[in-house]
Each structure stands twice: as C-alpha cells, then as structure tokens.
Amino acid sequence: MASVGNEVLLIENNDEAFVWTQRNEEILIELREEEVLKGNKNNTTFTKQSWKHITEELCARAKRNYSDMQVRNKYNQLKKKHKDFKSLLKETGMGYNAATGEVSATDEVWDKLIWVNKSTKIFRKKGCKFYEKLCSVYCDTTTTGSNAHYSTQSPSNDGDNDDDDATSISPSTRNEESGFD
Template sequence: MDLNPNNLYDYANEMSLGDEVLVDMIDTTDDGKNIWDNYSEEKFILLMREEVRQGNHTYATFNNVGWRNITEGMMVETGQTYTNKQLRSKFNQLRAIHEDFKILLSETGVGYNAKSGMLVMEDERWECLTKVLKYGKKICKKGCKHFEKLSAIFGDTHAT
C-alpha cells in the first residue's frame, strides 16, 4: 500500500494490534558506547548543512570532499573519530526521521511547535501512526527539533 499522507491514517487504523513496530538502530563504538549524543548529532547536522552550502551535496548524499570535510569536522568538534559507516548510517537515519516527520506533519489535525520540534495530535492517532512509520515512536517522544536544518539538507521532496 502507498504510504502517502492522504491514506496513512486510514492504513494505520486497519492494522491489527499485533503488528510490530520497527525500532531504530543506535550506532555504537566497538565497546558499545553510544557515539551519537545530542551534542554530536547537532554538530553533525551543522556540518552537513555547511557542506550543502558549499555545494558538496548531491541529491542523495555528499560528494567525497563533503564527506571528508564532515569527518574532519566531527573530529575537531567532538574529539572523536567517526568511521565512514557510522556517518553514513546516521545520515540515512536522520533522512528517514525527517521523511517520517514530514509525513506526520502533513496529516490533518496535527499541530507543530517549531521551538521544541514537537508534533501535537490525539493519543489515538499517535498510537495508530507510530505502527506505520519506522521512526514514529521516536518522533512522538522526542520530536524533530532540527527539522528546519534537516529540510535544508534533505530538501522538501520525498517519495511516497
């Protein structure tokens, strides 16, 4: 079924209560330490946005210069070395969160607080929609406080 915003809520209502919700992966170092705290994520987003401004971004990803600048910038900003796999995984996760957030935002009757990045809707609708969207539960709990910055990186178009 097409998960476009026009039929997402109806589709969620048709799902049985036993359907499982996908959970997001957390990138960790070899010792299991979470490498993506709020500070690191914010620095990563700011570095990506700068690379978009510099023209080192294609439709789907960054060019080699952009990834090198981001990798070096993360080392300077956080003091931690990130692998190419860790950075690309986080990039893809943020893109998916951004897409899910845009879908939720386009639902009728959904409020948005730009300052906190939180969406507001009835609990029943949250419950239904989080069954359909991979990052729905995460968005419900934490919102997407960097939505505008992510929109500058990923653009306003998405496939349905």
C-alpha cells in the same frame, strides 16, 4: 568499563545513544548544512571532498573518532528520520512547533499513527528538534535560471517553445544527434 584486578578494560558499546550524543548529531547536521550552503552536495549526496571534510571536522569538534561508515550510516538514519517526520506532519490532527521541533496530537491520533507506522512513536515525546536543519540537508534542491522549468514540462534544448524542443524529437533521433545508441 570493567575492572580486572588493577587493570581497567574499556568495553566497546555499540549502543546508538553512546556513539551519537545529541550534541554530536547536531554538529554533524550543522556540518552538512554548511556543505549544502557551499554547494558541495550534488543531487542526493555530498562530494568526496565534502564527506572527508565533514568526518574530519566532526571528529575534531566532537572529540571522538567516527569512522566513515559511522558517519554515512548516521547520514542515512537522519534521512529516514527526516522522511518519517515529514510524513507525520502531513497527517490530519498533527500540530507542530517549529521552535522546539515538538509535535502534538490527541491520544487517538497518536495511537492510529503508531499502529500504522511504528517509527512515528519516537516523535511522540521527543519530536524532531533539528527538523528545519534536516530539511535544508535532505530536501530536494530547486533549479533556477535558464535550466529551470516546471515539473509538468520537459526542458527544451534552447529555452524556446518551438517545435525543435526535446519533446518533439523522437528518442532515436535524439540518440543519433547525441552519439548515444
């Protein structure tokens, strides 16, 4: 804020910490987690109705107006944070406390990891407090029931392993049968 005479002017601040407090980020993650549990996430993103609900509810709970673009940008930033932290945990010499989201390693391990990937530096002191929740939002979903199959197998047309499954039909035959060219 700046003061000009008796007027007070509000100066827009684009600083990420100003726009997204830790509490508002947590609210956003919780809202996304709720939408995932409701089944409102198809493959990699949420339905249009879910995006609208998330944005409206976030604005109400955070008492701040976030644009659709800000919410979507934060979604992508959190997705990258989740991916980076997940990769970090796979590294040899890393310790992880799920209760606090903190990671630990020797200085040598940290120096090596930061040299290879600068984005890991943020996790050295802060960890990733909401990692478990981010996993429920960003991790791939698993199919169950009649559509489930191992990733090393092709899904069959009727659930049987006979010769008329999808792997034994040529692509051109499958296209003719389905009406696609």
